[in-house]
């Protein structure tokens with residue numbers, strides 16, 4: 180007998196995790212252009228926690244179901260969908276639609292990319308937004324080159340660790356701010372840790388590097404933080420600001436202040452730049468759609484082996500099959516010294 184109802188997690192009003200409720204309701208019906216996905220795994224991201232706790236007042240409207248990153252099986256097609264087939268495994272990435280904390284979710288077919296068979300759904304779901312954000316920020320927004328130095332704020336976080344792992348693969352010299360208890364992790368990922376709670380990171384970077392870093396990746400935001408990140412740059416450096424974790428302490432005013440500060444920094448004629456960051460609703464989403472064409476099993480065993488070599492150091496041994504997952508998803512050119520940028524984008 181066909182399943183008629185399903186369960187989903189609902190945020191009935193803004194607040195802590197204790198507010199989350201599980202409701203049973205009729206299966207959602209896909210509209211034209213949509214696909215109903217039977218969930219296998221959902222990611223829990225910083226964004227999910229921010230919207231649940233009310234960091235962006237009024238958005239999304241309550242009640243809502245969080246869950247941006249999803250992996251599941253195509254269950255039903257809406258009218259006009261021809262890009263995927265029932266039974267196919269798919270992943271949904273950077274989209275503000277959410278809805279992933281559920282047994283079934285409807286997503287636009289254009290937001291879904293195929294997941295190769297045999298890939299663990301829980302590992303696949305970890306790779307979407309964080310690695311894509313890190314990849315685009317490193318190779319498109321900041322255009323880093325081997326041998327350059329970068330400073331990553333929130334280095335022990337989801338995007339931060341992805342930046343360090345991809346940065347190491349690109350041959351960068353890495354520095355990362357994190358709380359003391361995360362320094363072991365940051366060091367293990369190949370970066371010099373800086374305790375942002377007790378140290379002045381601008382001074383520390385100057386002491387460690389002499390003239391500063393080539394790029395700073397700042398998900399914290401706020402006028403003072405962005406100005407200090409800018410000061411940590413050497414001439415010609417790029418400040419990549421992507422989001423506002425600082426709203427947790429300083430509230431919503433961080434957003435306009437960060438935007439103004441970024442704009443002001445672009446006016447300083449000192450050779451440094453503050454390019455626009457990858458946003459989930461814009462460039463990142465377009466990239467994700469393009470990934471659907473490229474994220475396929477490697478074409479030859481040689482390129483697969485090469486991809487594997489490149490990507491193996493991405494994750495600790497305990498979850499080394501996530502590296503296999505990536506290797507299988509990315510079709511890397513066998514001889515490219517810059518495998519990731521050429522393959523993913």
Ligand SMILES: NC(=O)c1ccc[n+]([C@@H]2O[C@H](COP(=O)([O-])OP(=O)(O)OC[C@H]3O[C@@H](n4cnc5c(N)ncnc54)[C@H](OP(=O)(O)O)[C@@H]3O)[C@@H](O)[C@H]2O)c1
Nearest residue numbers: 225312333335336337338357358361375398422424457459
């Ligand atoms: N494309 C996009 O725009 C995009 C995509 C994904 C995520 N994001 C945003 O990026 C931010 C980080 O996401 P995430 O998933 O990496 O979060 P996460 O896993 O929760 O990590 C956040 C980290 O920030 C650190 N932190 C907090 N205040 C800090 C400060 N003043 N200086 C340095 N580090 C600080 C914490 O480090 P300690 O625990 O070591 O103190 C924590 O590990 C969020 O705002 C998220 O919304 C944006």
